[in-house]
Amino acid sequence: MTSSAPTHASDSQPLVVLRSIVKSYQLGKTLVPALQGVDLELHRGEFTVVMGPSGSGKSTLLNIIGCLDRPSSGSYKFAGEEVSDRDFDKLAGVRNEKIGIIFQSFNLIPVLNVIENVEFPCLMRRRREPMNSLRERVHKLCEDVGLGPYVKHRPDELSGGQRQRVAIARALITQPELVLADEPTANLDSKTSEQIIALMQHLNQQMGVTFLFSTHDPRVMQHAKRVVYIADGKIVDANPVAAASGH
Amino acid sequence: MLPSLVRIAVRNVTRNRRRSVITFSAIFLALGVMVGIRGFLNGMQATLRESIILGQTGALQIHRKGFMKAVTTSSLDLLVPTDEAFLQKIRGVPGIQAVTARIAFGGMVNANDTSAVAMLSAIDPKNEILVCPRRLDMISSGKTLAEGGSSAAILTPELADSLGVHVGKQATILTNDRDGVMNALDIDYVGVYGQPGLPMPDKKFGFVPLAFAQDLLRIPNMASEIAVRIERFDEAETFKPRLQAAVGPEYEVVTWHDVASFIDDAIAAQNATLNLIGAIFLFVALLGIANTMLMSVLERTREIGTMMSVGVRRRQILSLFLLEAGILGLLGGILGAAAGSAFVFYYGYKGIVLKFPGMLAPLHIYPTVTVGYILFVLGLAAGGAVLSALWPAVRASQMRPVEALAAV
Structure with missing residues (x-):
């Protein structure tokens, strides 16, 4: 794998800054609090894991950081810019250009083959790069994540591990500043899980991509440089396991 | 961006083949019937016009001024000359074939x-x-x-x-x-x-x-x-002023439309019936498209969420579903219109012979259809398909990403 780390205007500034984030859901007449005043900072190049029991608010936290949802209150700055008050289309722009998301159940588009799935986010941009250059990058990325022989395959012709590799490639093709992975190994066998974790760790080290996971998987935690514990919608511990790469 | 959405739309249309085929068939049938009936009616209306114009009225008539309104007056009070000099004035108008x-x-x-x-x-x-x-x-x-x-x-x-x-x-x-x-x-x-x-x-x-x-x-x-008599009956209106100028203001020139207005009434009634039948067929077919798209949105909610998660905008989601409906409508429409046209052209060449009891001569009907009508119904099918998919498409595009992703 021969990739250079992306360069950013201000590497010393935290990539993600959450302040007093509250998220509540209305269930019938009941207001259910999912996050209750979360403060968190993520720095570039981190390989961070969010851990916590089911219902603790992990996914809600990732959804807010991934701009898939908006907080009920609080401040969320991404790369120095306040995004908590942005409308849907502006958040779509942030997701498309700055954040890559990897899902537990892969979430590939079934009618597109591997190449088409990977290039898809770039094709939805208002300003598109030339097709030749994009295809070159897609092929290289597919090679990097071990999908070389399968680029013409559709998702239903791939194994779980291969599908997750496609999802990883799709998350990385936009050269995002942050990759979020919501329980990425939950649907994979142990051997494949190890490979996927190793791949992401490799991408973190080689490309300098910031990763944030939510997981129950202790193997993922072993590779994390920082673990954030969350319970009942509050962060109870956010100490680094080791110094974050590049910091 | 658009070619990519078109590619996905085309593949999505072929994704649930059975459902697409049923929807497609409804549009195919509607357009086939509309073009076929239009062609048959065109042929029948042409035969009706010809039988009246060539059997009773002639394409145009010349009377003494006031003749058409003087229904209560004896027709012998308002006469036209039939001497050679007067008839020659009429024959002298270019395009007049017989008098x-x-x-x-x-x-x-x-x-x-x-x-x-x-x-x-x-x-x-x-x-x-x-x-x-x-x-x-x-x-x-x-x-x-x-x-x-x-x-x-x-x-x-x-x-x-x-x-x-x-x-x-x-x-x-x-x-x-x-x-x-x-x-x-x-x-x-x-x-x-x-x-x-x-x-x-x-x-x-x-x-x-x-x-x-x-x-x-x-x-x-x-x-x-x-x-x-003139070559083309539909040009009668253009001959009216020329004949009027030739015979002078003391005479009135009328066309077959004026003399036999019941033909236009009959044609208008037939057209209204056809439009109603066509509208019913098309409405049922478009309901099928609306249903198909609604099912598609429900089945693909997670996929919509996935698209949103990689930064696809609401407008693009809307376009995708409208494109899918448009493709179904246009494709079914093109093949349906082609089938209807094939029927029209075959029988337009061969002719349909109808013989009713009591009729002396059988009716020969030669169906025809204009390119304009075919394009009109195609536009109606594609446009109608897009409109019928509007609600499901808007529904898809208005989803919140996190809710769409959570769909089972």
Whole structure:
């Protein structure tokens, strides 16, 4: 794998800054609090894991950081810019250009083959790069994540591990500043899980991509440089396991 | 961006083949029926027009000014000349193919001590056939006026029966001349016009030669109308001012539309029926598309969430579903219109022969359809498909990413 780390205007500034984030859901007449005043900072190049029991608010936290949802209150700055008050289309722009998301159940588009799935986010941009250059990058990325022989395959012709590799490639093709992975190994066998974790760790080290996971998987935690514990919608511990790469 | 969405839309259409085929078939059937019926009706309406224009009215008529409004006045008060100089003015208009003079009048027909009131039409046997050749189709037995001699008459069976005369016998026509003086002349009953039971405007009706009527009515070189033939009936309106200029302001020129407005009424009624049938077919087909797209949105909610998660905007999601509906509508429409057109062109070439009981000559119908109509119904199918998918598409595009992703 021969990739250079992306360069950013201000590497010393935290990539993600959450302040007093509250998220509540209305269930019938009941207001259910999912996050209750979360403060968190993520720095570039981190390989961070969010851990916590089911219902603790992990996914809600990732959804807010991934701009898939908006907080009920609080401040969320991404790369120095306040995004908590942005409308849907502006958040779509942030997701498309700055954040890559990897899902537990892969979430590939079934009618597109591997190449088409990977290039898809770039094709939805208002300003598109030339097709030749994009295809070159897609092929290289597919090679990097071990999908070389399968680029013409559709998702239903791939194994779980291969599908997750496609999802990883799709998350990385936009050269995002942050990759979020919501329980990425939950649907994979142990051997494949190890490979996927190793791949992401490799991408973190080689490309300098910031990763944030939510997981129950202790193997993922072993590779994390920082673990954030969350319970009942509050962060109870956010100490680094080791110094974050590049910091 | 758009080519990528089109690619996904095309693949999504083929994703649930069975459902797409059913939806596609509904559009196919609707367009096929619409084009097929339109073609058949066009052919039938052309036949109807031809049978009236070439069998009764002519494409245009020239009367003395005020003739058309003077329904209560005796037609003999408002006459047109039939001398060669006047007819030559009409023939001199470029595009006029034939000209004939007629007199419409009423009279008493007597035979075997029996009288019957009849409507009579005096025609120029030689020129009438050039303007209205279908007149001959209506003669069910006997001779034509041209073959029958100077006092020949062709009568409807109802008139002949009421007088108790048979072909070959004589009768007498008694009527007032232009000055109100009674006059009578003998006629030779040479031919039968129509058949018993055939729907006719006047049951007791007859034809006599123009010169015979001019003698009887004492109006030499005069007639109540002059009928004109042109190549294309739909150009009648363009000939109207040219003829008017040729004959002068003391005459009025009317087209077959004015004389036989019931044709336009009948055509309008047929078209309204077709439009209703077409609209019902298309509405049912479009309901199918709306249902298909709604199902598709429900089934693909997670996928919509996935697209949103990689930064696809609401407008793009909306476009995707509208594109899918448009593809279904347009593809089904193109094939349906092609099938309908194939039917129209095949029978347009071969002709459809319809023979109803009591009809003397069978109807030959040659279906036709215009490219404009085909494009119109295609636009209707594609546009309707997109409109019918609007609600499901808006619903898809308004989803919140996190909710769409959580769908099972």
